[in-house]
Amino acid sequence: MSILAELLSTVFERRQQTGQSAPSDGRPLQELADALVGSAGETSGLALAEEILTRFETEDDDGKVAFFRHLATAMNITPEDVRATLSNYEKDPSKTSYRAFMAAAEPKRQELIRRLNRLPNATGMLVRMRADLLRLGRGEPKLEALDMDFRHLFLSWFNRGFLVLRPINWESPAHILEKIIAYEAVHAIDSWDDLRRRLEPSDRRCFAFFHPSMPDEPLIFVEVALTNGVPGSVQMLLSEGRSAIPISDADTATFYSISNCQAGLASISFGNSLIKQVASDLATEVPSLATFVTLSPIPGLTGWLKSEGIAWEETDAEKLRGYAADYLINAKRSGGQPLDPVARFHLGNGAIVHRVHADADTSDKGRAQSAGTMVNYLYDLGKIAQNHERFATTQEVVASAEVKSLAATARSVPA
Incomplete structure (x- = not known):
C-alpha cells in the first residue's frame, strides 16, 4: 500500500503542476x-x-x-x-x-x-x-x-494490471462519496443517510476500481451485503430499520448493486475482475462466508412479457417467478445469447442462475422493468472458470434445478 500511496501522490502532484497554461x-x-x-x-x-x-x-x-x-x-x-x-x-x-x-x-x-x-x-x-x-x-x-x-x-x-481496488466506507473522502451517490445506477441513493446505511454498518461493504491516472474518479463499484442466507428482497437489504448482524453470523456475500461510472469507458469491461477480486478478498477477510451471490434486476422482463402477450400486472407471484425463469433460460437474442443484458454479464463471468424471487424490488423502477422480480446469480468460486468456458462455448444458460423446474412449469401452463 505504501508504493500505491506514493504512486497516487505522484500522479496528484503532476496534475497540480498543470495549472499554469501557455x-x-x-x-x-x-x-x-x-x-x-x-x-x-x-x-x-x-x-x-x-x-x-x-x-x-x-x-x-x-x-x-x-x-x-x-x-x-x-x-x-x-x-x-x-x-x-x-x-x-x-x-x-x-x-x-x-x-x-x-x-x-x-x-x-x-x-x-x-x-x-x-x-x-x-x-x-x-x-x-x-x-x-x-x-x-x-x-x-x-x-x-x-x-x-x-x-x-x-x-x-485500463488493463486489469493497472487498476487499483479500494474499499469505500463512511470515512472515505467526501468527494468520493458524492460520486458514489451520483454514479449509483441500480438502486438510487436518495440521501446521505441512505448512503450511510449502505457503508457504515459492519455487515456492509463497498469496493471500487480506480486508475492511477484518475485517482479521484471511480471506474466501477460494487455494493455488498453480508447476510445470513440468500436474500430475496432488496428493500429488506436497504431498510431504514434494519439491524446489522454479527459478522460471525454471515454466511453469504450478496452483491446487490454494480455501477459503471464512466460513460467514456463503455465496452471496457471491469465487472468480471471486480466481482472475482472482491469475492476472493471477502473470503479471506470473513472465513464464515460460504456463498457468493448477486441480487440482480431483470431489466428486460416486462418488455418480453408484453411481447409474449402476457399481462403481468394480473399475474400472481408464483407465475411471475415461472415467467422470469423461462425468460432467463429460454429468451435469446438472434446470436443465441440470453436476451437479458444482466444475465449475459453474470453468465459470461461464470455465474449460474440460482434463484428467482417475486416482490423482490417493489420500487417504481423495479416494477416497471422486472415486474418486481429479481434473481440471484451464484458465483461458485471453484467453478467460475468452468462455467465461463461452458457459456462461452455453448451459450447454454446454466441454472439450478429449482429455476429449471420453474421455467418448465411456466412453459407448460397457458398464459
Whole structure:
C-alpha cells in the first residue's frame, strides 16, 4: 500500500503542476491536431496537447463533431498503402517490411490520442472525449470506426494490471462519496443517510476500481451485503430499520448493486475482475462466508412479457417467478445469447442462475422493468472458470434445478 500511496501522490502532484497554461493558440482544433501529430519536440507537444484538450471541452456539440470528423477522415488509414505494405510483407517477411505494414495499418489518430495522453491529467479528459464521441457519433459509420481506435487504446490503458481496488466506507473522502451517490445506477441513493446505511454498518461493504491516472474518479463499484442466507428482497437489504448482524453470523456475500461510472469507458469491461477480486478478498477477510451471490434486476422482463402477450400486472407471484425463469433460460437474442443484458454479464463471468424471487424490488423502477422480480446469480468460486468456458462455448444458460423446474412449469401452463 505504501508504493500505491506514493504512486497516487505522484500522479496528484503532476496534475497540480498543470495549472499554469501557455498562451492560447488561435488555430482551429483540427490544425492543432495535425500539428501535434507532426510535432517532434516534447515541450511543444505538451503545449499543443493541453490546448487541444482544454478547448475541446469548451466546444459545443457542432464543434466536437467537426473535430471528430477531421480525425475520422484526415487521420484515417490509406487502404492502398495498407495493401501495398501487406503485399511486400507477404513476399518478403522481415522486420523492415512488417514495420512498414504496421505503420500503414495504424491510423494517425491513434498516435494523436497517445500524444494527447502524455499530458498529466489527460486520461480522464480523453475518457470524457470518448463519451462525447459515443453520444454524438451513433449511427455515423466513420465516427463509429473512429471509436474503435479509442477502444483499442483504452483496452490497454485500463488493463486489469493497472487498476487499483479500494474499499469505500463512511470515512472515505467526501468527494468520493458524492460520486458514489451520483454514479449509483441500480438502486438510487436518495440521501446521505441512505448512503450511510449502505457503508457504515459492519455487515456492509463497498469496493471500487480506480486508475492511477484518475485517482479521484471511480471506474466501477460494487455494493455488498453480508447476510445470513440468500436474500430475496432488496428493500429488506436497504431498510431504514434494519439491524446489522454479527459478522460471525454471515454466511453469504450478496452483491446487490454494480455501477459503471464512466460513460467514456463503455465496452471496457471491469465487472468480471471486480466481482472475482472482491469475492476472493471477502473470503479471506470473513472465513464464515460460504456463498457468493448477486441480487440482480431483470431489466428486460416486462418488455418480453408484453411481447409474449402476457399481462403481468394480473399475474400472481408464483407465475411471475415461472415467467422470469423461462425468460432467463429460454429468451435469446438472434446470436443465441440470453436476451437479458444482466444475465449475459453474470453468465459470461461464470455465474449460474440460482434463484428467482417475486416482490423482490417493489420500487417504481423495479416494477416497471422486472415486474418486481429479481434473481440471484451464484458465483461458485471453484467453478467460475468452468462455467465461463461452458457459456462461452455453448451459450447454454446454466441454472439450478429449482429455476429449471420453474421455467418448465411456466412453459407448460397457458398464459
